[in-house]
Amino acid sequence: MSQTITEKILARAAGQNSVKPGENIWVNTDILLTHDICGPGTIEVFKREFGINAKVWDPEKVIIIPDHYIYTKDEKAQRNINSLRKFVKEQGLKYYYDPGTPTYKGVCHVALPQEGHVRPGEVIFGTDSHTCTHGALGAFATGIGNTDAGFVMGTGKLLIKVPPTLRFNLNGKLPAYVTGKDIILRIIGDIGVDGANYCAMEFRGTAIEQLNIEERMTICNMAIEAGGKNGIIEPDDKTLDYIRARTKKSFEVVKSDPNAKISKDFNYDVSSFVPCVAQPHLPSNYAPAKDKGNVKLDSAYIGSCTGGKITDFIMAAKIIKGHKVRINTYLVPATEKVAEGLATEMIDGKSLASIFEEAGCLEIAQPSCAACLGGPIDTFGRTSGKEIVISTTNRNFVGRMGSKDAPIYLASPLTVAASAIEGKITDPRKFM
Amino acid sequence: MGNDNSIIIGKVYILDDNIDTDLIIPAEYLNLVPTIPDEYRKLGSYALSGLPNNYARFIKDWQVTSEYSVIVAGKNFGCGSSREHAVTALAAAGIKAVVAESYARIFFRNAVATGELYPMESEKTLRNAFKLGTQIEVNTNKGTITDIASQKVFKLKPLGAVGPVVAAGGIFGYARATGMISKKK
Numbered sequence: 169m170s171q172t173i174t175e176k177i178l179a180r181a182a183g184q185n186s187v188k189p190g191e192n193i194w195v196n197t198d199i200l201l202t203h204d205i206c207g208p209g210t211i212e213v214f215k216r217e218f219g220i221n222a223k224v225w226d227p228e229k230v231i232i233i234p235d236h237y238i239y240t241k242d243e244k245a246q247r248n249i250n251s252l253r254k255f256v257k258e259q260g261l262k263y264y265y266d267p268g269t270p271t272y273k274g275v276c277h278v279a280l281p282q283e284g285h286v287r288p289g290e291v292i293f294g295t296d297s298h299t300c301t302h303g304a305l306g307a308f309a310t311g312i313g314n315t316d317a318g319f320v321m322g323t324g325k326l327l328i329k330v331p332p333t334l335r336f337n338l339n340g341k342l343p344a345y346v347t348g349k350d351i352i353l354r355i356i357g358d359i360g361v362d363g364a365n366y367c368a369m370e371f372r373g374t375a376i377e378q379l380n381i382e383e384r385m386t387i388c389n390m391a392i393e394a395g396g397k398n399g400i401i402e403p404d405d406k407t408l409d410y411i412r413a414r415t416k417k418s419f420e421v422v423k424s425d426p427n428a429k430i431s432k433d434f435n436y437d438v439s440s441f442v443p444c445v446a447q448p449h450l451p452s453n454y455a456p457a458k459d460k461g462n463v464k465l466d467s468a469y470i471g472s473c474t475g476g477k478i479t480d481f482i483m484a485a486k487i488i489k490g491h492k493v494r495i496n497t498y499l500v501p502a503t504e505k506v507a508e509g510l511a512t513e514m515i516d517g518k519s520l521a522s523i524f525e526e527a528g529c530l531e532i533a534q535p536s537c538a539a540c541l542g543g544p545i546d547t548f549g550r551t552s553g554k555e556i557v558i559s560t561t562n563r564n565f566v567g568r569m570g571s572k573d574a575p576i577y578l579a580s581p582l583t584v585a586a587s588a589i590e591g592k593i594t595d596p597r598k599f600m
Numbered sequence: 601m602g603n604d605n606s607i608i609i610g611k612v613y614i615l616d617d618n619i620d621t622d623l624i625i626p627a628e629y630l631n632l633v634p635t636i637p638d639e640y641r642k643l644g645s646y647a648l649s650g651l652p653n654n655y656a657r658f659i660k661d662w663q664v665t666s667e668y669s670v671i672v673a674g675k676n677f678g679c680g681s682s683r684e685h686a687v688t689a690l691a692a693a694g695i696k697a698v699v700a701e702s703y704a705r706i707f708f709r710n711a712v713a714t715g716e717l718y719p720m721e722s723e724k725t726l727r728n729a730f731k732l733g734t735q736i737e738v739n740t741n742k743g744t745i746t747d748i749a750s751q752k753v754f755k756l757k758p759l760g761a762v763g764p765v766v767a768a769g770g771i772f773g774y775a776r777a778t779g780m781i782s783k784k785k
């Protein structure tokens with residue numbers, strides 16, 4: 169039977185030859201990811217249900233990456249990290265990246281692939297909705313709640329319903345000013361914030377082939393903003409090079425069968441795409457950046473699992489180089505490795521860090537989720553009052569970055585950088 | 601949650617389409633751990649505190665729970681984050697069922713997996729069928745919501761494949777009942 173990549177991965181994980189959309193199946197988990205805000209609750213569910221002396225099903229497959237509330241004086245946030253430390257020690261977990269030590273990484277969805285934990289064909293559950301990011305490397309990856317995660321922790325299994333697949337065929341020559349972010353914002357604008365509810369979103373076509381791995385991650389990262397169960401891209405040579413540079417573990421590449429049954433096809437020619445924003449307060453509020461030039465801004469934010477990777481900062485730096493920013497410009501590298509890259513990546517002999525410094529951006533923050541989700545009151549970059557912000561993050565819900573009264577525009581690193589220079593929403597082509 | 605809780609009587613609170621998890625429980629309260637009883641109550645006291653100020657207060661000043669027992673909402677309820685805190689906060693505030701036109705899947709799944717509240721779907725939007733505070737009765741077995749004063753009855757969709765999971769009290773109860781994992785000692 170012909171199947172999609174998502175169905176094939178799930179069938180293998182369920183020990184079946186094939187699966188059909190709508191079928192409820194128990195699947196085996198390859199990786200369970202958790203972090204500091206959902207980890208402690210997950211651990212308590214696990215202990216409540218399996219006993220205080222219970223052991224996780226596989227200490228090499230439970231990966232804990234604290235990232236949300238790291239640089240805060242909030243006592244409960246610190247208590248939560250301490251409870252993770254205690255659990256890791258007691259269970260002998262192999263992969264834990266401890267804040268305040270050299271093993272600390274930063275935002276889990278950038279750290280997980282960076283450290284070689286994402287492999288094609290595998291099943292990844294994470295206690296975070298943006299776990300769908302990892303489909304960019306050909307894995308099935310989706311977000312779950314604490315109770316389901318507590319169940320996985322004890323059994324390595326989870327009952328899931330096989331999602332139908334929506335296929336996005338993205339072809340044509342990709343203009344230099346169109347990024348992964350512009351592609352996904354355009355798609356969400358077209359199908360709406362529930363347009364892919366409980367569907368697999370499979371992205372393919374010559375435009376996807378042209379994108380580097382981090383840009384593909386940006387696209388899959390935001391599948392959840394259309395309600396998608398998972399985002400997924402078939403592995404190609406770029407994927408395999410990326411993975412082989414990071415892990416020695418073996419894996420099996422899975423691809424969609426040519427005649428696989430698709431619930432719906434969406435065809436796009438990306439050469440017609442333009443730099444865009446998602447206006448407040450939904451990621452589906454699409455508008456071309458050039459039509460929003462009358463929107464004055466108070467701040468610009470470059471960071472998060474969506475827009476705080478090294479290639480995001482390279483894009484922003486190319487625009488900002490030689491200019492001054494007019495508004496507060498926050499830079500939050502997703503991981504320590506991205507932070508290192510800011511010092512070592514050069515454009516015309518200048519490091520990204522010095523380009524941003526000369527442009528008058530605020531001092532580069534320490535890697536974490538920071539203001540992407542608001543967070544405790546002392547969080548770096550947290551919005552206040554009626555501040556209007558343009559951001560490379562993924563959600564512009566009311567209050568998402570802190571203040572309920574602060575409207576958020578989502579955009580690519582190119583558009584955010586151009587807008588920071590002008591102090592109003594600006595199409596990056598002005599600086600290209 | 602079992603058949604004995606299949607009838608819910610109380611006041612209704614009305615919400616729009618696309619009520620996201622940041623509105624339900626703003627991220628600044630995610631330092632609270634839902635399994636700690638004291639913090640469970642606190643989460644409840646912050647339920648829906650992210651709503652813009654033009655909404656009626658869900659929880660009155662100096663109260664920790666809500667006077668409402670059921671939420672009637674539009675499409676895509678609970679979109680956004682996978683935070684189970686969203687389901688927990690509503691349940692801790694006293695919400696026993698949500699009746700929405702549709703759900704974001706993770707919220708729906710968390711409601712089912714935890715057994716904390718019934719995620720019911722209406723056949724069409726019921727946002728204009730009731731006023732804020734209307735006394736209603738939800739019968740989760742029969743799949744109805746009734747305006748008690750007028751005795752007007754509206755059909756709800758059956759829970760379908762997740763019905764047995766909800767009836768077993770969540771994913772753990774279901775897995776134990778079906779022999780997937782061993783009984784709790």
Ligand code: SF4
Pocket residue numbers: 235236275276277296298471472473474536537540541561562
């Ligand atoms: S960076 Fe933002 S979206 Fe990504 S995991 Fe952190 S809070 Fe979530």
